[in-house]
Amino acid sequence: MNWRWTYENADGGELGTSHDFPSRSDAETFIGMEFEELLGRGIDQVRLFEGDTEVYGPMSLHAD
Structure with a gap:
């Protein structure tokens, strides 16, 4: 199964996805x-995400 990130703004609006990762x-x-x-x-x-299953998130990229 491939792993990937979805990218979002602060309001949760999707801005795109990463490429797939093998692990x-x-x-x-x-x-x-x-x-x-x-x-x-x-x-x-x-x-x-692992495939279509969300593993965790949202995870902020800000240091707060």
Whole structure:
């Protein structure tokens, strides 16, 4: 099963999705490395999916 992130604004409006990752670890590493760039693109929060199943979220990308 593939893993992917959905990108959202602060109100929960979907702004797009990431590419697919082969594992949860790969997906989480990606967010850890890219969160500042995503914030710069106006993405406020993300949700992690395994296939069509939401695993967790929304997770804010802000430091609050």
